Amino acid sequence: MKWSNKGHEFDEIGYLLEDKKHIFLYGAGEGAWELVEVLEAIQPWTGWNIHLVDRDRSKQQEGRFGYPVLSPEMFFSMEKEQYFVIANAMGKTGNEIYDLLKKKLPENIVIFQQFYFLHTYLLIYFVYVHDMVFFTSESILPLTVCNLNCRDCLNFTPYIKEHYIESLDTLKKNVDLFFNAVELIYRFQITGGEPFLYEDLIPLIEYIDENYREKIIRFEIVTNGTIIPDDRLCKVLKEKEIYVILDDYRMALEDGNKAYERVSGKLQKHDILYMDNSVDRWMRMYIPEEDDGKQYSEEALQLKYDKCDAPWSSLKCGKLSACNYAMYAETAGICNGNEDESYDLRRFSQEKKKELIEFRLRCCEKGYMEFCRKCGGWIFTNERWCGPAIQV
Numbered sequence: 001m002k003w004s005n006k007g008h009e010f011d012e013i014g015y016l017l018e019d020k021k022h023i024f025l026y027g028a029g030e031g032a033w034e035l036v037e038v039l040e041a042i043q044p045w046t047g048w049n050i051h052l053v054d055r056d057r058s059k060q061q062e063g064r065f066g067y068p069v070l071s072p073e074m075f076f077s078m079e080k081e082q083y084f085v086i087a088n089a090m091g092k093t094g095n096e097i098y099d100l101l102k103k104k105l106p107e108n109i110v111i112f113q114q115f116y117f118l119h120t121y122l123l124i125y126f127v128y129v130h131d132m133v134f135f136t137s138e139s140i141l142p143l144t145v146c147n148l149n150c151r152d153c154l155n156f157t158p159y160i161k162e163h164y165i166e167s168l169d170t171l172k173k174n175v176d177l178f179f180n181a182v183e184l185i186y187r188f189q190i191t192g193g194e195p196f197l198y199e200d201l202i203p204l205i206e207y208i209d210e211n212y213r214e215k216i217i218r219f220e221i222v223t224n225g226t227i228i229p230d231d232r233l234c235k236v237l238k239e240k241e242i243y244v245i246l247d248d249y250r251m252a253l254e255d256g257n258k259a260y261e262r263v264s265g266k267l268q269k270h271d272i273l274y275m276d277n278s279v280d281r282w283m284r285m286y287i288p289e290e291d292d293g294k295q296y297s298e299e300a301l302q303l304k305y306d307k308c309d310a311p312w313s314s315l316k317c318g319k320l321s322a323c324n325y326a327m328y329a330e331t332a333g334i335c336n337g338n339e340d341e342s343y344d345l346r347r348f349s350q351e352k353k354k355e356l357i358e359f360r361l362r363c364c365e366k367g368y369m370e371f372c373r374k375c376g377g378w379i380f381t382n383e384r385w386c387g388p389a390i391q392v
């Protein structure tokens with residue numbers, strides 16, 4: 001979004017939930033857990049009572065995530081006050097639930113789609129109602145070096161001419177600047193490159209844990225499933241309750257099965273919390289053969305940026321990127337971004353909280369990233385897909 005009223009972009013909607021006491025999550029499927037996890041963590045501020053609704057009778061009988069589950073009939077007919085509702089599913093199902101809620105609930109009831117609520121509205125709510133900077137996600141890259149060379153890597157590894165390996169001191173300074181501004185975050189992620197190759201990973205984790213753990217709801221590391229963490233690292237991952245996102249590239253790599261099983265076996269042995277991140281396709285964000293220098297109007301680029309919804313940002317050199325992929329593309333030399341595409345945290349002060357949230361929600365002077373010219377977009381808009389982890 002192009003900045004038009006810096007510091008006041010969300011004034012009209014900032015206090016929508018100020019007086020709410022109850023949140024109803026309509027949809028209690030597998031994906032519902034993520035939102036429940038966040039809502040429980042932020043309850044000390046929000047005070048929202050969590051209720052689940054689902055048409056599945058077994059969920060109504062057994063409950064979900066420790067909560068009773070209401071039937072839709074019960075939900076629509078019961079007396080309710082000071083509440084709002086989330087259409088708690090993604091894609092087509094999420095849209096259907098949203099339409100149903102719009103049709104059946106009174107016009108003044110606030111209804112959100114799950115993705116928008118988690119990645120956009122919660123940030124606005126916190127900064128207006130609690131004067132707090134809350135982020136949903138942020139990543140930090142200790143290095144761009146990786147032992148794989150995936151053609152469609154979202155860090156654009158095959159194009160990087162000069163890899164970087166940040167010093168521990170620099171990373172600590174970046175993390176300090178970040179948490180000087182951000183008071184609470186859902187997913188704080190160490191990624192790469194391959195973070196298990198970073199020599200100072202243990203002291204980096206320990207530093208973040210010792211200084212900022214109470215500000216992080218979920219502390220994550222992403223690994224490509226081919227580097228076996230040693231016992232010392234496993235001990236730290238376990239002790240610090242790090243959530244490992246274990247990418248599963250078994251189908252794409254020679255010996256991928258063996259490597260993946262050795263890594264997952266080691267994580268299991270040490271009782272480390274991990275998620276098997278197995279996907280059957282990757283989006284192709286950058287295809288060099290299609291990088292034909294085509295000219296786009298400013299309006300077309302702004303529209304593309306507004307529609308993109310990529311929820312990740314990255315932290316580097318004391319700056320936040322508006323879109324992490326744009327920052328990675330710049331690092332890889334695919335495009336040249338400009339000043340406008342990052343927020344310098346050294347210039348942050350307490351009266352700039354709303355401005356920072358606006359930037360994180362992708363307001364900037366130009367209204368798009370330079371890389372938008374070449375990029376296929378994030379998962380909601382990208383139409384170019386391929387198999388995962390194809391090696392070059």
Ligand code: SF4
Pocket residue numbers: 304305308309310323324325326369371372375376377378
């Ligand atoms: S289109 Fe690409 S560069 Fe532009 S915001 Fe989306 S992911 Fe980032």
